[in-house]
Amino acid sequence: MSLLEVTGLHVWFDLQQGGELHAVQGVGFDLDAGERFGLVGESGCGKTTTILALMGLLPPTASVAGTVALAGENLLERGERTVSPHRWKDVAMVFQGAMNAFNPVKRVGDQIAEPMALHEVADGAEAKRRVGELLELVGITAARADRYPHEFSGGMRQRAAIAMALACEPKVLLADEPTTALDVMVQAQILELLVTLSDDFGLALVLVTHDLPVVAQVCERAAVMYAGEIVESGPTTALFHNPRHPYTRLLFAATPDLYGDEDVASIPGAPPRLDRPIGGCPFQPRCDRAFGRCEEARPVLRSVADRHAAACHLNDLPQEVPAA
Amino acid sequence: MTAAVTGNGDAPLLEVEGLVTRYPLPRGVVGVFARAPQRYVQAVEGISFTLRRGEMLALVGESGCGKTTTAQSILRLVRSDAGAIRFQGTDITTLPSKELRGLRRRMQIIYQDPYESLDPRFRVRATVEEPLVVHRIGSKEDRLHEVEAALRLTGLDPPELFLDRYPHELSGGQRQRVAIAASLVLHPDLLVADEPVSMLDVSVRAGILGILDDLRRRGLGILMITHDLSTAARFADRIAVMYLGRIVEEGPAREVVGNPQHPYTKALLSVVPKRDPEQSTQPQILRGETPNPVDVPPGCRFHPRCPIAGDECRTFDPELRVPAGARPGHSAACLKA
Numbered sequence: 001m002s003l004l005e006v007t008g009l010h011v012w013f014d015l016q017q018g019g020e021l022h023a024v025q026g027v028g029f030d031l032d033a034g035e036r037f038g039l040v041g042e043s044g045c046g047k048t049t050t051i052l053a054l055m056g057l058l059p060p061t062a063s064v065a066g067t068v069a070l071a072g073e074n075l076l077e078r079g080e081r082t083v084s085p086h087r088w089k090d091v092a093m094v095f096q097g098a099m100n101a102f103n104p105v106k107r108v109g110d111q112i113a114e115p116m117a118l119h120e121v122a123d124g125a126e127a128k129r130r131v132g133e134l135l136e137l138v139g140i141t142a143a144r145a146d147r148y149p150h151e152f153s154g155g156m157r158q159r160a161a162i163a164m165a166l167a168c169e170p171k172v173l174l175a176d177e178p179t180t181a182l183d184v185m186v187q188a189q190i191l192e193l194l195v196t197l198s199d200d201f202g203l204a205l206v207l208v209t210h211d212l213p214v215v216a217q218v219c220e221r222a223a224v225m226y227a228g229e230i231v232e233s234g235p236t237t238a239l240f241h242n243p244r245h246p247y248t249r250l251l252f253a254a255t256p257d258l259y260g261d262e263d264v265a266s267i268p269g270a271p272p273r274l275d276r277p278i279g280g281c282p283f284q285p286r287c288d289r290a291f292g293r294c295e296e297a298r299p300v301l302r303s304v305a306d307r308h309a310a311a312c313h314l315n316d317l318p319q320e321v322p323a324a
Numbered sequence: 325m326t327a328a329v330t331g332n333g334d335a336p337l338l339e340v341e342g343l344v345t346r347y348p349l350p351r352g353v354v355g356v357f358a359r360a361p362q363r364y365v366q367a368v369e370g371i372s373f374t375l376r377r378g379e380m381l382a383l384v385g386e387s388g389c390g391k392t393t394t395a396q397s398i399l400r401l402v403r404s405d406a407g408a409i410r411f412q413g414t415d416i417t418t419l420p421s422k423e424l425r426g427l428r429r430r431m432q433i434i435y436q437d438p439y440e441s442l443d444p445r446f447r448v449r450a451t452v453e454e455p456l457v458v459h460r461i462g463s464k465e466d467r468l469h470e471v472e473a474a475l476r477l478t479g480l481d482p483p484e485l486f487l488d489r490y491p492h493e494l495s496g497g498q499r500q501r502v503a504i505a506a507s508l509v510l511h512p513d514l515l516v517a518d519e520p521v522s523m524l525d526v527s528v529r530a531g532i533l534g535i536l537d538d539l540r541r542r543g544l545g546i547l548m549i550t551h552d553l554s555t556a557a558r559f560a561d562r563i564a565v566m567y568l569g570r571i572v573e574e575g576p577a578r579e580v581v582g583n584p585q586h587p588y589t590k591a592l593l594s595v596v597p598k599r600d601p602e603q604s605t606q607p608q609i610l611r612g613e614t615p616n617p618v619d620v621p622p623g624c625r626f627h628p629r630c631p632i633a634g635d636e637c638r639t640f641d642p643e644l645r646v647p648a649g650a651r652p653g654h655s656a657a658c659l660k661a
Contacts, residue, residue, distance in 0.1 A: 042525040043496075153613045154387075183386035183551060188595035188609045210526055213554075213597035217604065236601040254527050256558040257599045258581060264558055266531035270495055 001072055002030035003204050004172050009066035011053050021275040023049040025228040033171065033202040038215030038222030044271060046228040047208045051174040055093050056083030088115050092170035096177045098161035102149035108160050109145025115167045134163040138193055155186035172204045191218050212255050216240060224248045227271050227282035230301055234308030244310035246287045289314055335413030337514055337545040338375040343368055343407035345397045366617045367393035369569035380546040382556035385566035386614055391549045395516045399431055400424055429459055432507035436519035438499035442491040449487040452506045459510065474505040478535050497528030504535060517548045533559050553596050557581045565589045568617055568625045571644060575654030585647045585656035587630050632660050
């Protein structure tokens with residue numbers, strides 16, 4: 001049994017004008033302590049909705065199905081009643097843009113202590129001591145707890161946001177685009193911190209990002225999402241060297257590399273709308289390898305190698321040799 | 325067209341020499357009465373470079389390094405304190421604002437965020453046509469031809485499909501194409517692209533960069549401002565690396581990336597994540613933050629964070645020169661290089 005097991009996660013929204021938008025369609029992955037897992041995809045693919053569902057933080061218009069098992073206990077069993085005891089205490093999240101979400105008129109240390117008081121983990125002097133420890137852990141001197149957010153640089157505020165997420169000693173940290181607005185040197189510092197937290201403290205990390213190279217360098221395994229579903233998942237090395245879904249291959253080819261010589265090509269077209277049924281493969285209209293069956297049947301995610309799965313009909317063709 | 329900016333044809337498109345742009349810091353009432361010294365944000369502190377027709381120069385660096393101020397100074401959107409900006413051989417540094425109008429037709433800028441740079445109430449046709457209307461160019465019919473031609477250049481083809489759409493009906497990539505089209509209708513010679521793809525999805529970025537590449541081939545000079553070294557390496561002809569208001573290294577993109585000379589460039593390149601998980605490098609992470617451009621360190625401004633700084637670096641402010649290990653045309657401002 002893994003620490004976190006997500007199976008068949010569906011999230012759909014009731015639209016004002018009627019109908020439903022299926023943002024997440026059958027997502028599943030698992031994660032052990034100390035593991036770093038990447039959730040990659042472009043805007044609107046459902047990656048943020050997926051982790052908000054794990055936190056039980058979706059808006060009231062959302063409906064959720066599937067299971068999110070934390071050490072065997074299904075957090076979705078009875079909705080808020082089963083999620084809330086674990087939120088922040090066992091599963092915590094660093095929101096996208098968290099570094100800009102601090103209250104400007106409260107001291108950073110007091111804000112980091114808030115979840116501790118709320119979850120009755122620590123209070124008063126004990127909370128203050130732990131805030132100092134947390135700040136040191138993320139590379140900020142404890143004395144800075146008395147400062148206000150505007151006295152911190154962007155990178156330091158992001159570290160403080162991570163410290164706040166760690167306040168109740170969670171086992172799982174969900175980080176949504178934690179380095180997106182940061183400079184490359186500060187990004188390197190934050191990624192190094194996340195790696196240290198998982199290596200040294202056994203924190204299980206889900207890194208949500210659109211940035212493939214970041215996932216390639218930080219995570220052992222990753223899942224590529226498209227139109228609400230995982231189209232390929234596996235070790236990051238396999239995703240790069242032996243992609244088994246054309247979207248994964250094209251996404252890497254659209255990403256310039258410092259030392260790459262090959263042409264960088266965009267992917268024509270746009271993702272499908274998720275408020276109407278999709279007939280065949282959702283990627284088929286943009287795929288460079290689509291054939292007859294792709295228009296008719298939706299491929300399912302199935303194993304193509306050890307811990308490597310893809311949802312593509314090409315993998316069923318007998319003559320298909322893995323792309324180099 | 326204004327006579328003052330016609331320049332001669334042999335001169336490089338753009339020459340910047342010793343450019344300095346500072347922003348005064350407010351002293352406050354107490355400061356003024358106490359005669360506190362006026363302090364400045366030293367955004368750009370003496371930079372020089374040349375941009376030719378058909379060339380793309382990438383200005384790279386972290387936030388606060390002065391790359392955007394450099395672009396704004398060149399476009400005369402902010403006033404520079406010293407140095408010279410020559411556009412097609414004509415010094416435009418102190419051109420009176422009356423004469424800027426003619427100049428502005430020939431230098432255009434595209435911004436980072438196509439969600440904010442387009443007026444949501446304007447259809448594509450009106451957005452792209454607006455510069456022509458402002459400059460009172462052509463008849464209504466001529467203008468439509470120009471608009472259609474610009475849309476085609478940016479891959480919004482056939483234009484009829486896009487003319488009557490509003491920004492909210494377009495994807496992010498299409499919006500950025502519209503913004504580029506609007507900058508092209510005046511047939512500029514210089515295009516400044518300020519982080520043109522950083523707000524866009526990965527799958528559409530290459531398309532936008534391809535358009536810029538195509539425009540470059542057609543003879544436009546392009547100054548691209550970016551924090552993304554991989555994009556600069558792949559698309560620019562030359563790269564200038566900025567740190568605290570200075571260019572610390574400049575040269576052909578391949579040389580700067582393949583044979584970096586300045587320790588700052590080396591550190592920056594080492595922390596760029598690679599696509600291949602097996603190609604893990606030894607990231608050389610610089611500690612701390614970039615110093616504040618108000619209190620610039622003496623000597624080499626990089627010395628407090630430099631892994632190889634010596635005593636002389638604390639006092640001597642190095643200039644750009646061709647280091648022993650580099651080819652001509654590739655320079656770095658480092659005593660140790």
